[in-house]
Amino acid sequence: MNIELFFQYIVAGITYGAIYSIVAIGFNIIYNTTGIINFAQGEFVMIGGMTAVTLHSFFPLPYAILLAVIITMIAGALIEIIFIRWLVNPSVLRMIIITIGISILLREAALYIWGEKVRGLPYFTGTSVSSLSIGGVHVSPQVLWVIGISAVIVVALNLFFSYTMPGRQMRACASNRDAARLCGVSASNMITLSFVLSAGIGALAGCVVSPITYVQYESGTGLAIKGFTVAILGGLGNSMAAVAAGLILGILESLSIWVMPTAYKDVISISILLLMLFVKPSGLFGSKEAASLKEF
Amino acid sequence: MKIARFFVLAVFLIIALAAAPVPAADTIKVGAILGVTGPASFLGAPEAKTLEMLVEDINKKGGVKGRKIELIIKDSGASPEKAISFAKQLIEEEKVFAIIGPSTSGETMKIKGIAEEGKTILLSCAAAEVIVNPVAKYVFKTPQMDKHAVIKIFEQMKKMGISKIGVLSSNTGFGKAGKEQIEKLAPEHGITILVNEVYDKAASDLTAEVTKLKAGNVQALINWSIEPAQSIVIKNAKQIGLDVPIFQSHGFGNIQYVQAAGPAADGVIFPAGRLLVAETLPKNHPQKALLAKYKKDYETKFKEDVSTFGGHAYDALMILVKAIEKAGTDKEKVRGAIETMKGFVGTGGVFNFSPEDHNGLAMDSFEMLTVKDGKFAVLTAAGAMKTEIAPKKKK
Numbered sequence: 001m002n003i004e005l006f007f008q009y010i011v012a013g014i015t016y017g018a019i020y021s022i023v024a025i026g027f028n029i030i031y032n033t034t035g036i037i038n039f040a041q042g043e044f045v046m047i048g049g050m051t052a053v054t055l056h057s058f059f060p061l062p063y064a065i066l067l068a069v070i071i072t073m074i075a076g077a078l079i080e081i082i083f084i085r086w087l088v089n090p091s092v093l094r095m096i097i098i099t100i101g102i103s104i105l106l107r108e109a110a111l112y113i114w115g116e117k118v119r120g121l122p123y124f125t126g127t128s129v130s131s132l133s134i135g136g137v138h139v140s141p142q143v144l145w146v147i148g149i150s151a152v153i154v155v156a157l158n159l160f161f162s163y164t165m166p167g168r169q170m171r172a173c174a175s176n177r178d179a180a181r182l183c184g185v186s187a188s189n190m191i192t193l194s195f196v197l198s199a200g201i202g203a204l205a206g207c208v209v210s211p212i213t214y215v216q217y218e219s220g221t222g223l224a225i226k227g228f229t230v231a232i233l234g235g236l237g238n239s240m241a242a243v244a245a246g247l248i249l250g251i252l253e254s255l256s257i258w259v260m261p262t263a264y265k266d267v268i269s270i271s272i273l274l275l276m277l278f279v280k281p282s283g284l285f286g287s288k289e290a291a292s293l294k295e296f
Numbered sequence: 297m298k299i300a301r302f303f304v305l306a307v308f309l310i311i312a313l314a315a316a317p318v319p320a321a322d323t324i325k326v327g328a329i330l331g332v333t334g335p336a337s338f339l340g341a342p343e344a345k346t347l348e349m350l351v352e353d354i355n356k357k358g359g360v361k362g363r364k365i366e367l368i369i370k371d372s373g374a375s376p377e378k379a380i381s382f383a384k385q386l387i388e389e390e391k392v393f394a395i396i397g398p399s400t401s402g403e404t405m406k407i408k409g410i411a412e413e414g415k416t417i418l419l420s421c422a423a424a425e426v427i428v429n430p431v432a433k434y435v436f437k438t439p440q441m442d443k444h445a446v447i448k449i450f451e452q453m454k455k456m457g458i459s460k461i462g463v464l465s466s467n468t469g470f471g472k473a474g475k476e477q478i479e480k481l482a483p484e485h486g487i488t489i490l491v492n493e494v495y496d497k498a499a500s501d502l503t504a505e506v507t508k509l510k511a512g513n514v515q516a517l518i519n520w521s522i523e524p525a526q527s528i529v530i531k532n533a534k535q536i537g538l539d540v541p542i543f544q545s546h547g548f549g550n551i552q553y554v555q556a557a558g559p560a561a562d563g564v565i566f567p568a569g570r571l572l573v574a575e576t577l578p579k580n581h582p583q584k585a586l587l588a589k590y591k592k593d594y595e596t597k598f599k600e601d602v603s604t605f606g607g608h609a610y611d612a613l614m615i616l617v618k619a620i621e622k623a624g625t626d627k628e629k630v631r632g633a634i635e636t637m638k639g640f641v642g643t644g645g646v647f648n649f650s651p652e653d654h655n656g657l658a659m660d661s662f663e664m665l666t667v668k669d670g671k672f673a674v675l676t677a678a679g680a681m682k683t684e685i686a687p688k689k690k691k
Contacts, residue, residue, distance in 0.1 A: 005511045008536060012503035019500055116337030117600075118524045120556050128558035131535040138536040213500035214524040214556055218334075222498035254504040262493040262505050263467065 004136040009254045011139045017250025018146040019209050023227030024234070024242040025153055026202040032161075032174045032237045033194035036092055039099040040079070041202055042224025043106035048072045048203025049215035050110060053119040061121065069203045076199025080192045103220070110217035120214040121207060128211070146208050153201055154239045170194060174237075229273045235286020245284055323366035324359075324625060326351075326616065327386035329397040329407070330421070330609070334373035335468075335497065338522070338550055339399040342606030343421055344369050345598050346590075347396065350613050353593075360620050372398055379403035380410065387414035393627065396612045397421050399605075402469035408435050417631055419612035421605070423546070424473045428654040436634060436654045438611040438644055440569065444659045445546050446477045448567040450485040452664050452675070453516060456541065462491040462514035464505060464529060466521035471497070474520035474545050490514050497523050506533045516540050522547035527557040534560045541565060546662070549604040554667050565675055567662040569604045569644045572672040582641050590643060607643030615640060615647065 023045055030038040052068035059067065083098055084090075090098075123130070124145050131138040161167040172180040173190045181187050206215060213219065226249075234245030249269055256268045276283065328347055331340035351367045359365060368390060370382040379398050386392045387410065394417035398404050401424030411418035412432050420427050420437040427437045453461070463478055465471035471494065482489055491512040493505055502525065509517055517540055519529045530542050542564050548554075549568040554561040570577060574587035590610060594602045618640060619633035637656070640647040645661025664675040 005507060008507045008510070009504055012501070012507055015501050015503050111333055116333065116341050118338075118527070118552055118556050122558070128531045128560040129534040131537070133537075140535045209500070212528075214527065216524065219498075219524075223500065226500075257493075257504040257508055262495050262508070265504075266496055 006258075007135075007137040009258050010251060011137055011143075012257075013251030013254030014147070014247060015140070015143045015212070015250065016253055017247035018143055018150060019213060019223070019246075020226045020230045020250060021243040021246025022146055022150045022153070022205040022209065023202070023223045024230040024246055025150065025157070025239045026198045026205060027227060027231040028237050028239050028242060029157070029198040029201065030194050031231075033170045034095065034191055035174070036095040036099065037228065037236075038195075038198065039096065039224070040103035040106060041198060041227065042220030042222075043103045043110070044072055044076060044199045044202030044220075045206035045209075045223050045227075046110060046215055046217065046220035047075060047106065047206070048199075049121070049206030049210040049219075050114050050119065050217070051203070052207045053121055053210065053215065054114070056121060061124070065121075065204070065207045068207060069200050072203035072206075073196045073200040076195040077192055079199075080195035084195075085188055085192065103224075107218055107220065114217060116217060118214050118216045119210070121210045123211045124208075140212070142208075142211050146212070149204065149208050150243055153204070154243055157201075157239050166190075166193060226269070229269055233273060233276055233284055235283025238283070238285055241283060241285035248284075323364045324620065325366045325368060325390055325392040326613070327382075327390060327392035327395040328367065328369045328609070329372050329379050329382045329386070329395060329403070330369060331374035331399040331403070332369070332371040334375070335523070336374035336399050338552070338603070339421070339605040339608075340371070340374070340397075342594075342603050343397065343399055343609035344371075346594065346606035346609045347613055349593060349597055350610065354617065360617050361625065363625065365617075368392065372403060374398075374400050374403065376403045376406040380406050383407040383410045383414075387411070387416050392416065393625070394419065394616050394630075396609060396616070400469055401427060401473060404435075404437070408432055411435055415627065417616070417627065417634070419616060421608040421612060424469070425477075426473075431652060431654050434631060436612075436615070436649070436656075438608045438615070438642065438647075438655075440546065440644055440657050440661050441655060442473050442477045442545075443481070444657075444662055445567045446474070446481050447485070447659060448662045448664060449518060449543050449565075450481060450487055452543075452565060453487060454485065456516075458515045458541065459486055460488050460490050460513075460515045462493075462509035462512055462517050463489055464493050464495060464502070464509070464517065464519045464521075466497045466499075466523055466525055467494050468497050468522065470545075470547060471521050478518060478520070495521075495525065497521070497525065499523075499525050499528065501532065502529050503532045503536060505529070506536055506538050509533075510536060510538045514540060516543060518543045518545075520545045520547070524553070524556065527553045527561070530557050530564055531560040546604070549665075549672075551601045551603070551672065554670060554672070558670075561667045561670065564667050566665055568665050568672075569607060569661060570663050571602060571604050571607050571643050572665060573663065573674050576674055582646060583643070586641055587643060604643070611642035611644050611647070614642060 026041045048068050051071050052064050055064035055067050123142050125141040131140050169185045170190045172185055173187045177187050230246040231242050234241030253265050330343045332344045351365050355364045372378040396419050399421050401422040404420040404422045404427050411434050418435045423439040423442050425441050425443055465475040491509050495505055544564055544566040546568050548566040549572055570583055571587050574591050577584045591602045619630045623629035623633035635649055635651055637649045645657045647656035649656040665672050666675040
């Protein structure tokens with residue numbers, strides 16, 4: 001094993017990690033405001049990717065992506081308004097079951113609209129064969145796009161939650177919904193906003209990863225499982241932690257392929273997840289106190 | 297509130313009743329269990345569409361022996377459990393004349409016994425050899441054998457001077473069956489497998505897997521899967537600079553995977569039925585007219601590219617129709633007619649059934665194809681030479 005190949009494995013791991021973490025970020029926002037995991041998050045990713053591919057035959061790539069993100073955000077808002085908004089004090093379990101239902105509904109709707117065909121946006125830079133060579137290690141430019149866009153999303157979210165009024169109101173709802181309500185914050189509007197935001201981020205994620213992973217009506221589930229793992233691993237609710245945890249998991253998986261048969265790759269990631277849940281349920285970067293405030 | 301609910305219920309009931317098909321008298325009931333949705337939808341969907349198209353066409357022309365065909369398609373979603381319950385339902389309740397499908401080998405093996413017990417003809421659209429070996433009296437299959445695909449690839453490798461290979465396969469029934477055949481047949485063809493890896497069928501990126509092949513210094517790569525992974529693997533191989541010839545299974549015979557992989561797909565070599573290259577066949581080829589007609593009909597009706605998988609359902613139905621035309625509508629006689637059918641020209645090749653061979657296709661039903669400028673083309677000696685020379689130049 002020469003050093004060049006070692007770094008090639010690392011780069012492969014970064015590729016996996018970048019895909020996992022950009023999907024994981026979306027989980028955190030709804031969790032932050034509502035305390036639930038939105039199991040339809042993977043479907044937002046799929047719808048974003050699918051819509052962008054469809055629109056790309058009419059518009060240039062940047063506009064197609066922008067429109068796809070907006071359409072998915074509207075879909076997110078509608079879903080929240082139709083299925084969740086009118087519930088009076090729903091329990092966490094009920095909300096989770098509802099989101100699972102929504103995910104099945106969206107998957108079937110996508111099958112009806114787009115059929116079972118596999119699609120993908122073109123590579124943002126270059127083509128499917130182009131790669132940047134850094135000292136003999138090859139990396140697809142699309143991977144850099146994924147990492148770059150993840151970084152932009154994380155920074156933008158941090159700014160949004162720290163410095164804007166809606167962002168602060170969302171955080172207020174997250175830590176104590178009743179107190180926030182007493183202060184005049186509309187909790188139900190904040191939950192709608194959180195669905196809109198995470199649908200948008202999911203859609204953007206779907207657009208950037210689709211040249212690498214392709215998108216199909218059922219591809220949301222697979223992406224969501226890994227995204228969910230990474231979100232928990234990093235500590236739910238923390239976007240920065242999700243990116244770090246994603247890269248760690250991706251690199252571990254990739255290195256596992258080096259020494260073990262590939263078939264064990266997912267065993268590695270699930271073992272890590274279980275270990276984490278037993279030893280430090282608040283996640284690698286989460287604090288115990290913050291976790292204990294949540295219902296779930 | 298209660299009244300409103302009653303009305304809603306009533307409306308639903310009316311719609312449900314109106315939608316239920318009225319059974320036509322004196323039809324030949326043909327059941328089909330296909331994975332129209334789910335992980336095998338790229339098989340099941342074109343199969344279902346093909347059957348619908350053919351049955352509509354046959355019925356318009358007055359049916360078979362004056363009787364119309366009533367097609368009952370059940371969507372199994374590639375789940376063996378569903379296939380079992382649909383098979384029982386079709387045989388016991390619907391009392392179908394024959395069953396076409398299932399789309400996947402795993403499902404077919406689960407219902408092989410049920411068809412045999414129910415004395416119902418089963419024409420499977422799945423590839424695995426175990427379906428017809430050992431032979432079951434009522435079970436036939438139309439796709440070419442996995443074994444033949446592997447031998448075709450090995451023969452091509454021999455021509456190109458390749459002996460040390462890496463094998464990637466997905467953890468599905470198709471991937472597993474192919475991997476077993478490759479492992480079994482490699483020694484007798486003088487091929488050594490240096491790296492042999494299985495990946496998850498939902499894999500989103502395979503860079504690390506192809507890196508392992510690169511580290512193993514393989515001379516060629518065979519990938520055996522039917523998922524989007526087969527596009528991902530060629531892309532990743534080219535991205536990390538793994539410049540060896542890439543072979544795929546006959547599962548690659550769907551143009552959407554070529555489109556998905558973009559320029560990375562160029563030069564991929566794989567065995568497939570002749571449907572994909574119908575235009576380039578010589579005029580006197582026995583399959584030419586039939587393939588051209590099926591391709592044209594399918595593509596004008598459904599506005600999508602034809603795939604070899606729909607062809608498997610085409611062959612299954614037409615073999616059944618031919619046998620009914622010959623032997624009448626007695627199940628036993630029709631079964632016998634299929635078993636003794638010779639020289640039937642289908643999309644997969646020329647079928648010659650016998651009591652020992654319930655597949656009927658020989659190895660020459662496969663053609664080695666390649667991808668050239670985003671389109672399928674017959675692999676010519678020159679094309680093979682080019683892919684062979686490329687990696688040597690690097691070393």
